[in-house]
Amino acid sequence: MTEPSRPVIVTSRNGAGIELVTFLIVLFFSYYWHGLGVTVGYHRLLSHRSFRCPKIVEYFWVLGGYLALEGSPAWWAAVHRAHHKHADTPDDPHSPRDGYKHSYFKWMFKQDPHIIDVPTLSPDILRDPVYRILDTGDDALLLVANIGYRVALYFLFGWQVALASLVAGLMILQLPLILNLFCHIPRLGYKNFDTVNDAVNVWWVAVIAGGEGWHNNHHAFPSSARHGLAKNEFDLTWTIIQIQRFLGLSSHAYLPSADAIVDSPEALLPFSPLANNAEILKARAKRRAKGHKKLLVGLTN
Ligand SMILES: [Zn+2]
């Protein structure tokens, strides 16, 4: 005789456990979608055009950034391009040389329209009608989209999903602000390249911001799709771009060759982990054989 099956009783403790697991799973995936939305979409794709991809892939990432309260993509790219153009000079929109609080958030409230001139700095982005719409008016559209998205998640999937998405979005909102500050304080990181600005590589920013913390490399090669250049400089965003390339979803990624690195106007510092890379050593030997002068500036050993 078979035993009658026992009814499964879900205790409130089990229920709370499931709610917590749901929250954590959604937090994890939202963190990476919004985070890579900023790094793959806003930064390496739109601001620097470091690789190409189909529009649908572009919109997928840019939407991730937009729903992390990053603002209009054309404005974001204009601020960032102005930063590269004037890094750590009086015209840099958010240099820590003008104060840590200014670098972290105060710069947003005193933007110089002559320096952050969106039509002049982001004409390529404004050619897209979607980005033109996102750039109209103030931030009302941004707030409506961000709040509306979480309200929709609440009604469709419950409060755990909506709350996790909101927390992830707010965490990612912090990342570019943290990076602007900490990756331009020389004592907090190291330089591979002798850039005139203060940009340094900060390992923990690279960990939380998908490889964006290799900021000194980035200032030396702003168009590079890959920011982590040394062996121990893991770059999640570059890994994602490589996966996209493997799937046929991106192409034309720009990477600095060993020759370009040795030849860089910002000299490769002799104590950098990159200096002992086999390809770099080969490029250096080639340059030395030719009596190349730039080599003597950057690499003295
Ligand atoms: Zn910078």
Ligand SMILES: [Zn+2]
């Ligand atoms: Zn950049």
